Every structure is written in structure tokens, then in C-alpha cells.
Amino acid sequence: MVEYLPRSAWNARPPNGGPGNLTVSRVEGAVIHWPGTGSTSVIHSKAAVASALRGWQDYHMDTRGWSDIAYQVAVDQAGRAWTLRGLRTQSGANGDTDVNERYGAILLILVTGEQPSAAMKATTRGVIADFRRIYPRGTAIRPHSAVRPEPTDCPGDPARAAIARGEFTPGHSEDDMTPAQMQELKNFIEARTQAYALWTHRQLRKDLSAVVKAYALDIKNYERQTDAADAARAAAAVWATAPPSLQADGAAAEQPAAPDPNVDPELSLPDLDPFPDAPAAAEAEADAGK
Ligand SMILES: [Zn+2]
Structure with missing residues (x-):
């Protein structure tokens, strides 16, 4: 209007x-x-x-x-x-x-x-x-x-x-534009378009490489954590098979006292029986006890 x-x-x-x-x-x-x-x-x-x-x-x-x-x-x-x-x-x-x-x-x-x-x-x-x-x-x-x-x-x-x-x-x-001005405008628009495309490309690549780096770091951390967890689980499995005397939470875990060099070591061997029962009798006694 x-x-x-x-x-x-x-x-x-x-x-x-x-x-x-x-x-x-x-x-x-x-x-x-x-x-x-x-x-x-x-x-x-x-x-x-x-x-x-x-x-x-x-x-x-x-x-x-x-x-x-x-x-x-x-x-x-x-x-x-x-x-x-x-x-x-x-x-x-x-x-x-x-x-x-x-x-x-x-x-x-x-x-x-x-x-x-x-x-x-x-x-x-x-x-x-x-x-x-x-x-x-x-x-x-x-x-x-x-x-x-x-x-x-x-x-x-x-x-x-x-x-x-x-x-x-x-x-x-x-x-109102001459053909030369029209061409100039066209060139200007094309140059700006290319510059913008290049800028976008660079920006995207930068962002993308930052994401990739962060992701790689995450993976490394995750692997480190899972390695530590695996090692802990493996150690726990080994400890579970250890005899009770070696287990940290048993009374038997007390270390034996250091030996006294001036005292003859006490032999804890039981007194030998000079007349042991015959093995057959022993077996019979054992059976009778059942
Ligand atoms: Zn007229």
C-alpha cells in the first residue's frame, strides 16, 4: 500500500x-x-x-x-x-x-x-x-x-x-543494479557462504574432537576401574580358599611367638605308644563305636 x-x-x-x-x-x-x-x-x-x-x-x-x-x-x-x-x-x-x-x-x-x-x-x-x-x-x-x-x-x-x-x-x-554490481553482490554472497561453511566445518570438527577425547578418557577411566574391581574380586576369591589360620578375621591368625634361643624347642609330638593296638583291633573298636 x-x-x-x-x-x-x-x-x-x-x-x-x-x-x-x-x-x-x-x-x-x-x-x-x-x-x-x-x-x-x-x-x-x-x-x-x-x-x-x-x-x-x-x-x-x-x-x-x-x-x-x-x-x-x-x-x-x-x-x-x-x-x-x-x-x-x-x-x-x-x-x-x-x-x-x-x-x-x-x-x-x-x-x-x-x-x-x-x-x-x-x-x-x-x-x-x-x-x-x-x-x-x-x-x-x-x-x-x-x-x-x-x-x-x-x-x-x-x-x-x-x-x-x-x-x-x-x-x-x-x-537499479548494473550487471557488474550484481556480479559483485553474487561474489560477496558466495564468499560469505563459503567462509561460513568453513567456519561451521572447523567448529564441528573441534567440538567433535573434544567429544572423542572426553569419551576416550571415560573409557580409560572405566577400564582402570574395572581392572581394579577385577583384581579385588580375584584377590577375594584367592583369600576365600586360604586356610582359616591365614584368614585375617580368625583367632588362629595370631602369629606364633618368636622362639627363645636359650630354650630347647618343645617337641609337640605325642608320646609314642610302645605297644600300639593291632590295626585290626583298632578298626574293630572304631566300628563298634559307630
Ligand atoms: Zn497521456
């Missing part, structure tokens, strides 16, 4: 009774005009544009006898949009009643030989987008010379060429 300067911005006179609103279903598109000043003196400042609009209104109303300035909207080289009749009111600019009913009328403030600026083209695309919202079937964009029954040079060769290139068509990609 374009911001439109109101009629008061150019000190417009109120219109006389006019043709009223366009019939939405009849509108085929927008026609592009220029003032056709026949001069190369540019009209750029806001004050100069306002003054020129007021002069054309006077000419159209007082000399031609029309109801108002003929066009619906004006766009200047600074990209300002000006409300003239407004997009809903039928224009008086296209040549006769038939073409006025079929087309809107947008005035570009251009003088002879002047190229439309990027700002003018961008705002005009916005105005035409607004126009299409009101008139969904009115998608054509024509130079005045293509619709006027009588021949006309309007809107001049530069604007006519810009229309042909689609530069007033809503959605047209910005055209």
Missing part, C-alpha cells in the same frame, strides 16, 4: 461535477502518461511538483472545461505519490469516454528525454498493485500511445521502454 499525498498537498481546487467512479468489471488496466511539457526543465522538488499539478489542474478545468485535473494519481522522480482524482474516479486523460472507462490514468512527472528513476518505478509498481486490488481484472499496463485513438508520443520513449521491460509491473525485481 503506497502512501499518497492528499489533494491538499498541492493545494487542489475542489472538482466540478465529473464522470464519477469507474465500473470495476469494465476496467482492463492502467495507462501511463507524462505531462508532455515539451521542455527539458525537470520538475523534481516537492514544491515544484505541487505547483505544476496546480497549473495542470487550472489548464484542464479552465481551458479544457473538464471537471478536474485529468489523471487519477501522479508519481514524481523522488518516488512521491500524489492523489489527483484518486484511483476510484474515472479519468479524463486517455482520449475518449471508451478508453477512459476501460483504463485508469497514472501521471509520471517526467520531462522530455528524462529517464524514470528507480524510486519513481518502485512507487509506480506500488500504485499499480493498489490499482489491481481495486480492479482485479485490470492487470494491463499500457503507454498512452498504445490506447489513444489519436496518435501521441505520451509518455515519452524512456517510460515506454521501461513499461516494455516490465519495470512498472508489480513484483518486478529491482533494476
Whole structure:
């Protein structure tokens, strides 16, 4: 949605009774005009544009006898949009009643030989987008010379060429870049993209190697712990098979007293029986005891 300067911005006179609103279903598109000043003196400042609009209104109303300035909207080289009749009111600019009913009328403030600026083209695309919202079937964009029954040079060769290139068509990609600038931008984007990819790659590798190192350390610690646990379990198993006298928690674990070198070692052998029972008798006694 374009911001439109109101009629008061150019000190417009109120219109006389006019043709009223366009019939939405009849509108085929927008026609592009220029003032056709026949001069190369540019009209750029806001004050100069306002003054020129007021002069054309006077000419159209007082000399031609029309109801108002003929066009619906004006766009200047600074990209300002000006409300003239407004997009809903039928224009008086296209040549006769038939073409006025079929087309809107947008005035570009251009003088002879002047190229439309990027700002003018961008705002005009916005105005035409607004126009299409009101008139969904009115998608054509024509130079005045293509619709006027009588021949006309309007809107001049530069604007006519810009229309042909689609530069007033809503959605047209910005055209203020030279091919060299476009290439420069492309190179810049590619270089940044590569730098970013490289940075991401390095960052990932760094993160990944940190993770791998931490993981390896974890594995080493785990192995160390399991080795210690295995050794402890193995030692416990060996201790479990040891005789009770060697076990730390038995009374028998007391160390024997150190021998006294001045005392003959006491033989703990039992007194030998000089007359032992015969082994058979012993066995019989043993059996009898069962
Ligand atoms: Zn024209």
C-alpha cells in the first residue's frame, strides 16, 4: 500500500461535477502518461511538483472545461505519490469516454528525454498493485500511445521502454543494479557462504574432537576401574580358599611367638605308644563305636 499525498498537498481546487467512479468489471488496466511539457526543465522538488499539478489542474478545468485535473494519481522522480482524482474516479486523460472507462490514468512527472528513476518505478509498481486490488481484472499496463485513438508520443520513449521491460509491473525485481554490481553482490554472497561453511566445518570438527577425547578418557577411566574391581574380586576369591589360620578375621591368625634361643624347642609330638593296638583291633573298636 503506497502512501499518497492528499489533494491538499498541492493545494487542489475542489472538482466540478465529473464522470464519477469507474465500473470495476469494465476496467482492463492502467495507462501511463507524462505531462508532455515539451521542455527539458525537470520538475523534481516537492514544491515544484505541487505547483505544476496546480497549473495542470487550472489548464484542464479552465481551458479544457473538464471537471478536474485529468489523471487519477501522479508519481514524481523522488518516488512521491500524489492523489489527483484518486484511483476510484474515472479519468479524463486517455482520449475518449471508451478508453477512459476501460483504463485508469497514472501521471509520471517526467520531462522530455528524462529517464524514470528507480524510486519513481518502485512507487509506480506500488500504485499499480493498489490499482489491481481495486480492479482485479485490470492487470494491463499500457503507454498512452498504445490506447489513444489519436496518435501521441505520451509518455515519452524512456517510460515506454521501461513499461516494455516490465519495470512498472508489480513484483518486478529491482533494476537499479548494473550487471557488474550484481556480479559483485553474487561474489560477496558466495564468499560469505563459503567462509561460513568453513567456519561451521572447523567448529564441528573441534567440538567433535573434544567429544572423542572426553569419551576416550571415560573409557580409560572405566577400564582402570574395572581392572581394579577385577583384581579385588580375584584377590577375594584367592583369600576365600586360604586356610582359616591365614584368614585375617580368625583367632588362629595370631602369629606364633618368636622362639627363645636359650630354650630347647618343645617337641609337640605325642608320646609314642610302645605297644600300639593291632590295626585290626583298632578298626574293630572304631566300628563298634559307630
Ligand atoms: Zn497521456
